Amino acid sequence: MGPLEAVKPWQTNQLMGVVRFRDRVYNLAKGVSNSKANNNDNNVVMSDELLREMHKTIKKVTNNIEKLSFNTAISNLMIYSNILQGYTKNDNSKLISKEAIETLLLLLSPFAPHVAEECWLLLGYQTSISNVKWPEYDENLCKEIMTTIVIQVNGKYRAKLELANDVKENEVVEEALKQSSVTKYTDGLNIKKTIYVPGKILNIVV
Amino acid sequence: MLIIIITIIFIIRSRELSTTDDNYVKWTQWIFLQLYKSNLAMQSEVNVNWCSALGTVLANEEIINGLSERGNHPVIRMPLRQWILKITKYADRLEDDLIGLEWPEGTLSAQKQWIGKSIGANVKFNVDLSSITTSSVLSSTTIASNNNNNINNLDDNNIQLSVEVFTTRPDTLVGVTYLVLAPEHPLVDKLTIESQREDVKKYLQQITGKSDLERASIGKERGKTGVSLGSLAKHPITNEYIPIWIADYVLSNYGTGAIMAVPAHDERDYEFATLFNLPIKQVVEIIDDDTDAIKHNNSMDTGNSGDSRTTDVNYNSSNNSHDNSSDNLPILGYGKIINSGEEYNGKTSIECQELIISKLEELKLGNKQITYKLRDWVFSRQRYWGEPIPIYFPIEFINDGDSNGSNDDHMMDPTKGSPHKILYDHPIAVDECDLPLKLPEMTNFQPGDDPQGCLARAVDWRYFKKDDGKWYARETNTMPQWAGSCWYYLRFTDPLNQQSIMNDNNSSWLPVDLYIGGQEHAVLHLLYARFWHKVLYDIGVVNHKEPFLKLVHQGMILGSDGEKMSKSRGNVINPDDVVKEYGADALRVRVINRHRLLYRLLIF
Numbered sequence: 001m002g003p004l005e006a007v008k009p010w011q012t013n014q015l016m017g018v019v020r021f022r023d024r025v026y027n028l029a030k031g032v033s034n035s036k037a038n039n040n041d042n043n044v045v046m047s048d049e050l051l052r053e054m055h056k057t058i059k060k061v062t063n064n065i066e067k068l069s070f071n072t073a074i075s076n077l078m079i080y081s082n083i084l085q086g087y088t089k090n091d092n093s094k095l096i097s098k099e100a101i102e103t104l105l106l107l108l109s110p111f112a113p114h115v116a117e118e119c120w121l122l123l124g125y126q127t128s129i130s131n132v133k134w135p136e137y138d139e140n141l142c143k144e145i146m147t148t149i150v151i152q153v154n155g156k157y158r159a160k161l162e163l164a165n166d167v168k169e170n171e172v173v174e175e176a177l178k179q180s181s182v183t184k185y186t187d188g189l190n191i192k193k194t195i196y197v198p199g200k201i202l203n204i205v206v
Numbered sequence: 207m208l209i210i211i212i213t214i215i216f217i218i219r220s221r222e223l224s225t226t227d228d229n230y231v232k233w234t235q236w237i238f239l240q241l242y243k244s245n246l247a248m249q250s251e252v253n254v255n256w257c258s259a260l261g262t263v264l265a266n267e268e269i270i271n272g273l274s275e276r277g278n279h280p281v282i283r284m285p286l287r288q289w290i291l292k293i294t295k296y297a298d299r300l301e302d303d304l305i306g307l308e309w310p311e312g313t314l315s316a317q318k319q320w321i322g323k324s325i326g327a328n329v330k331f332n333v334d335l336s337s338i339t340t341s342s343v344l345s346s347t348t349i350a351s352n353n354n355n356n357i358n359n360l361d362d363n364n365i366q367l368s369v370e371v372f373t374t375r376p377d378t379l380v381g382v383t384y385l386v387l388a389p390e391h392p393l394v395d396k397l398t399i400e401s402q403r404e405d406v407k408k409y410l411q412q413i414t415g416k417s418d419l420e421r422a423s424i425g426k427e428r429g430k431t432g433v434s435l436g437s438l439a440k441h442p443i444t445n446e447y448i449p450i451w452i453a454d455y456v457l458s459n460y461g462t463g464a465i466m467a468v469p470a471h472d473e474r475d476y477e478f479a480t481l482f483n484l485p486i487k488q489v490v491e492i493i494d495d496d497t498d499a500i501k502h503n504n505s506m507d508t509g510n511s512g513d514s515r516t517t518d519v520n521y522n523s524s525n526n527s528h529d530n531s532s533d534n535l536p537i538l539g540y541g542k543i544i545n546s547g548e549e550y551n552g553k554t555s556i557e558c559q560e561l562i563i564s565k566l567e568e569l570k571l572g573n574k575q576i577t578y579k580l581r582d583w584v585f586s587r588q589r590y591w592g593e594p595i596p597i598y599f600p601i602e603f604i605n606d607g608d609s610n611g612s613n614d615d616h617m618m619d620p621t622k623g624s625p626h627k628i629l630y631d632h633p634i635a636v637d638e639c640d641l642p643l644k645l646p647e648m649t650n651f652q653p654g655d656d657p658q659g660c661l662a663r664a665v666d667w668r669y670f671k672k673d674d675g676k677w678y679a680r681e682t683n684t685m686p687q688w689a690g691s692c693w694y695y696l697r698f699t700d701p702l703n704q705q706s707i708m709n710d711n712n713s714s715w716l717p718v719d720l721y722i723g724g725q726e727h728a729v730l731h732l733l734y735a736r737f738w739h740k741v742l743y744d745i746g747v748v749n750h751k752e753p754f755l756k757l758v759h760q761g762m763i764l765g766s767d768g769e770k771m772s773k774s775r776g777n778v779i780n781p782d783d784v785v786k787e788y789g790a791d792a793l794r795v796r797v798i799n800r801h802r803l804l805y806r807l808l809i810f
Contacts, residue, residue, distance in 0.1 A: 004758065004761065005758065005759055005760065005761045006761040007761040007763075007764060008761060008763055008764060009764040009765060009766050009767065010764065010765060010766050010779050014796065015784070015792055015793075015796050018788075018792045018795045018796045018799065019788055019792050021795070022791060022792055068758060070798040070799070071798065074795060074798060074799040075799075111791075111794060111795050112791035112792075112794060112795050113791070114789070114790060
């Protein structure tokens with residue numbers, strides 16, 4: 001039984017997270033429409049990283065909806081909106097592209113149609129968002145970029161792992177300790193510390 | 207990639223429909239006529255609970271101790287002419303076609319149980335005629351001596367009285383220690399011995415007029431009642447003689463109107479036997495390692511459903527205890543057979559059932575029998591607000607002092623009170639081109655004290671003359687609310703069509719890929735809609751056997767105290783208030799955003 005079928009008590013105080021999310025979306029749209037109004041260059045080219053995040057989000061939310069996992073869809077949209085917000089905060093000149101925010105609105109529109117519609121108008125459109133085609137994702141852009149991480153024990157090379165380039169240190173350690181070529185040298189010994197060079201090397205000191 | 211999930215939700219105004227629109231009612235009535243033409247709709251005299259003070263028929267659940275729950279008015283049980291739909295003709299298909307549907311297990315199971323197909327046996331108990339013709343009073347202590355003295359004269363007799371019963375537990379046959387007939391059973395009189403006549407007569411007077419529900423009550427204030435008829439029947443397997451009783455916990459209108467009592471393995475029989483000191487013989491013990499039995503016992507219905515015993519409101523068939531001591535009788539589940547003789551001892555219930563059925567067939571004292579809990583659907587209602595049933599009847603006028611009814615007299619007018627008889631056994635279907643048959647305008651919709659309902663008072667609508675100059679009377683019953691909801695999903699594909707119910711080209715929309723609705727409709731709406739859909743399939747209107755491929759029940763939102771929202775608990779959240787404060791979208795997203803781990807899941 002999935003979350004849709006679950007029977008739940010209502011807690012009004014849990015609305016605040018959703019209200020903040022909705023306001024965040026609105027502000028993002030407003031930001032883009034303001035930059036147009038100020039004649040800033042709104043043909044911002046999306047960074048490769050953002051492009052990939054966008055396509056991954058489209059794929060995830062589309063699949064979530066088909067499985068009726070609406071709660072996961074909302075979570076993914078919240079994550080995506082946080083990423084977009086990160087871009088606007090860090091560097092004023094790194095404006096998010098119109099396409100990035102439009103995608104968010106289209107994916108959000110089945111759940112929050114009023115906000116999506118209003119933001120759509122803010123972006124300068126004259127017709128309803130409900131007639132716009134659902135976003136498509138490019139499978140290639142959804143693939144994780146893999147990288148080879150070298151696993152050392154006490155400075156000596158013991159294994160090589162293919163992992164996603166944004167993997168976290170504890171995940172690398174976990175994967176490393178699954179390799180028999182590594183555990184041969186760590187079994188029965190205390191791990192004093194781990195030295196991790198992101199995307200490159202993990203050194204387990206025992 | 208286009209997302210094709212829900213095929214029946216359209217935003218365009220032209221796909222909006224209302225089941226009360228003339229252009230929708232027309233086709234609801236059209237479907238009724240197809241049912242009628244296929245002999246799936248017919249009239250029947252059905253016993254109903256009529257409350258004249260309230261002016262309505264009441265469901266069994268609305269009556270307490272013979273009085274209406276609302277207002278404590280007297281209720282009488284009376285036969286009423288009703289329309290029924292023969293859903294039982296589709297029982298097997300309704301069960302078989304559940305396979306392959308992507309529905310929640312609980313709902314599939316609920317459908318199966320409502321259909322309640324059970325395989326059992328008919329068993330014939332020959333009556334010992336000498337037990338009736340002797341005038342001695344028989345008690346359980348004299349039965350043994352009678353067994354020894356009794357010379358079986360049945361071979362010499364041409365007349366053979368027997369009691370037929372149906373049972374879903376032929377494996378317990380050897381545990382039968384007495385028979386019970388419903389008080390209305392046709393053989394009661396013949397089977398009552400002289401010395402019991404007084405008691406039986408008194409008992410019958412006591413219980414007439416009680417509803418099935420009252421007879422079913424197993425409450426402490428009202429225990430089981432019954433009377434011995436005094437005669438004996440012969441057990442087909444053991445050849446022992448067992449007493450015959452009548453009791454009102456056995457119903458006449460279901461099954462054969464008689465049961466074989468197995469007090470060790472049925473709660474109702476157990477209570478009865480304890481009360482009247484009848485023998486209790488255990489023949490099944492529960493075993494741990496019979497997976498078939500465990501599977502069967504874990505399904506909800508391990509009692510003797512499908513037979514003539516009342517279905518008790520409080521009956522809880524969950525006594526699957528593994529304690530085989532006789533302190534723990536009755537034992538309701540399947541298990542291993544004991545005390546039943548060499549041929550059956552040690553076999554599992556399921557094995558034994560087959561053996562017993564074969565033996566009965568060999569002795570010509572029984573056979574395998576399939577029954578269903580599902581009964582035909584009482585379709586008519588005696589209220590105003592519903593689709594009129596498109597049927598009318600000829601009228602015969604009654605002339606004073608003239609035994610020949612005649613319709614030719616131009617002075618006769620039923621709307622002006624001319625005495626007449628409506629010939630209900632000659633129903634005539636309204637022409638399809640005359641649909642929809644609309645409701646008349648009325649200013650008073652009160653049901654009144656005529657069980658026929660308020661449309662009977664709309665005389666100008668009810669009575670009409672045809673081109674042949676004769677008067678006719680319309681059916682005054684209307685359809686239940688189920689009618690509109692049975693087929694609305696397919697009308698969305700072609701809601702404006704005036705010529706047919708659905709254009710052939712639109713059938714590619716069907717069947718429904720995903721149906722979302724509350725679990726409270728797990729049985730009735732879904733079963734009725736599937737039934738109508740199968741009829742439409744048979745006449746070629748739809749191309750698929752099942753209307754709804756995948757079913758999802760959205761969970762209920764409880765109050766913040768974790769209980770179902772109710773005014774009495776004061777935990778109702780009004781969505782309008784939330785929308786006012788936070789906006790509609792925030793409410794929508796919040797409702798949809800339920801985290802998997804944070805809440806307990808309640809499974810119905």
